[in-house]
Amino acid sequence: MNLELRHLKVVCAIAETGSVTKAASQLGLAQPALTAQLQRIERTLGGPLFDRDRRGARPTALGELVLSRARVLLPAMKGLQDEAARLAAGGHETMSRYRIGAIGGPVVAHLLHRLSANQPEAQISTHASYYVDELATMVLAGKLDFAQVGVCGDALPSAEYGLVWQTIAVDAVCALLPEDHPQAKGSEVDLAELAEEQWVAGAGDGCFADCFAAACARAGFAPRKVLETDPRACVDMVELGLAVGLCQPTFRPPVGLTSRPFKGAPLRWRTAVGWHPDSPAARSAPNLMYLAYEAYQDVIARNEDYVSWMAAHPDLSGIGAVPAQLAAA
Numbered sequence: 001m002n003l004e005l006r007h008l009k010v011v012c013a014i015a016e017t018g019s020v021t022k023a024a025s026q027l028g029l030a031q032p033a034l035t036a037q038l039q040r041i042e043r044t045l046g047g048p049l050f051d052r053d054r055r056g057a058r059p060t061a062l063g064e065l066v067l068s069r070a071r072v073l074l075p076a077m078k079g080l081q082d083e084a085a086r087l088a089a090g091g092h093e094t095m096s097r098y099r100i101g102a103i104g105g106p107v108v109a110h111l112l113h114r115l116s117a118n119q120p121e122a123q124i125s126t127h128a129s130y131y132v133d134e135l136a137t138m139v140l141a142g143k144l145d146f147a148q149v150g151v152c153g154d155a156l157p158s159a160e161y162g163l164v165w166q167t168i169a170v171d172a173v174c175a176l177l178p179e180d181h182p183q184a185k186g187s188e189v190d191l192a193e194l195a196e197e198q199w200v201a202g203a204g205d206g207c208f209a210d211c212f213a214a215a216c217a218r219a220g221f222a223p224r225k226v227l228e229t230d231p232r233a234c235v236d237m238v239e240l241g242l243a244v245g246l247c248q249p250t251f252r253p254p255v256g257l258t259s260r261p262f263k264g265a266p267l268r269w270r271t272a273v274g275w276h277p278d279s280p281a282a283r284s285a286p287n288l289m290y291l292a293y294e295a296y297q298d299v300i301a302r303n304e305d306y307v308s309w310m311a312a313h314p315d316l317s318g319i320g321a322v323p324a325q326l327a328a329a
Contacts, residue, residue, distance in 0.1 A: 001044045005077060008070035010037055011049060015067055018056040095145070095284045101127040101135040102148040103204070104231070106250050107168065107271060110295035111148070111288075118291060130203040136161040139274060145281035146273055146288060150204070150248070152211045153268025163274040164282070166289055168296050172316055173267035174259040174306070176238050176245030187309055189260045195221035200243040203228040208267075212246065215266035249306040250299045261309055265316035271296070 013023040024034040042048050049063035059067055098115065102108040112124060127144060129135050135147035140161050151157055153170045175189050183189040195216075201208070209226055216223040227243060231251075238245045238257055248269050253259055273292055275281045281288075300307065 001040055003041070003044055005074065007037070007041050007044075008066070008074060010034065010041065011063070011066055012070050012074065014038065014050060014057050015059055015063070018058070020050075020052065020057055095122065095280065097123040097125075097145075098284075098288075099125050099127070099143070099145045100148065101129060101138055101144040101146070103130060103132070103135070103150050104128055105150075105248070106252065106299045107292070107295050108148050110298045111292050114291040114295055114298075115288070118287075131205045132157050133205055136163055136274060139163055139276055139279075142276075142279070145279065146275050146285075148271070148273050148292070151206050151270050151272070152208055153270045154211075155207060155270070157272065157274060161274075162276065164277050164285070165272045165274045166285070168271040168273060168289075168292050169300070170268050170270045171249050171300075171306075172261035172265040172309075172313075173269050174247050174249050174251075174261050176234070176247045176251070176253060176257060176259050178238065178241065179256055179258050181244075184258050184260060187260070187305060187312075188263045190219075190263045191215060191266055192219040192221065194244055195219070195223075198224050198227070198243040199246060200227040200229065200234050200237045201246040202231055202234060212267060215262075218266065249303050250296070252302060259303070259306075261306065265313070268316075 010023070010027065013026050014020055017023045017026060020035055020038065021031050024031040027034065029037075038049070045062065045066065047062045048060055049066060050057040050059055052058075096119075100108070100112070108126075112126070115122065115124060127135070127138065132147075132149045132151060135144065135149055136157060138144040139147050140163065147163075148168075149157055153173075157163070157165050175183070175194065177184045177189070183193055199212075212226060213223060226246070227237070229237070234243075234245050234247075235254060235257065237243045239254075246267075247253075247259055248271075249259060249261065250271075251259060273285075273289060275285050
């Protein structure tokens with residue numbers, strides 16, 4: 001007789017109930033039939049799997065070995081069957097718990113709002129960080145399911161972590177200015193006209209500082225050092241006239257400030273979501289990305305000036321359309 005998965009289920013049932021009689025009832029079999037089946041299994045494996053007496057059935061050393069293997073094989077086979085059924089149906093799964101790390105900003109806030117509305121029973125937790133590498137490391141370690149990050153528009157997060165990265169949008173970087181600043185009068189600002197300004201931006205890793213310096217060099221000047229601090233301090237420094245801020249068009253300026261994209265979009269910013277391809281999160285990624293695209297649309301629609309600028313510069317503006325395969329999901 002060849003050992004089959006159904007035989008392993010019999011062994012597990014007897015061990016879990018501690019009785020052949022109780023296992024037979026659980027499996028819907030007659031007790032004599034289950035006893036005969038156990039005897040055939042034991043002959044195949046070469047020895048008794050249980051010590052049986054009036055107190056019940058207790059695994060022997062051989063029985064413990066078989067049980068240890070069965071408790072790995074049976075869940076693995078169930079997972080394989082579930083995954084095969086999902087792929088055959090062409091559908092996407094949803095998770096009951098989402099651990100999302102993010103660099104912050106309104107896109108992740110609107111994503112969480114849509115996710116909560118879409119799955120009211122889901123447990124959602126967040127982790128904030130300025131650093132892509134920190135979030136990617138946490139996803140790789142299984143401490144986060146997804147990471148929402150930002151990087152220079154012509155780059156993607158490092159591939160060294162083995163994560164899948166999918167873009168939500170690529171937008172023109174904007175200057176954050178007082179509303180009465182001379183460069184705030186038009187629909188965009190010329191980077192060269194701000195050559196004498198001090199600059200301030202949010203903290204983070206990546207190549208943004210180098211890319212900003214390169215953009216300034218192309219505009220004919222070397223910028224003063226970019227100060228890095230938290231978003232609230234950035235706003236304060238711009239309000240006080242100490243610096244011009246660098247921000248995304250999704251940022252909503254407070255009263256008295258405004259944002260304008262740079263002419264020709266010499267700097268762009270990519271907003272992306274990452275996950276590990278072999279994690280349970282990978283099966284829910286299409287659903288989450290659909291919500292992320294919608295969240296971006298919610299946020300960018302608030303910046304009417306930028307929406308008009310995007311319409312006038314489709315070759316330079318953000319990518320926010322939902323891909324066909326997600327829209328159909």
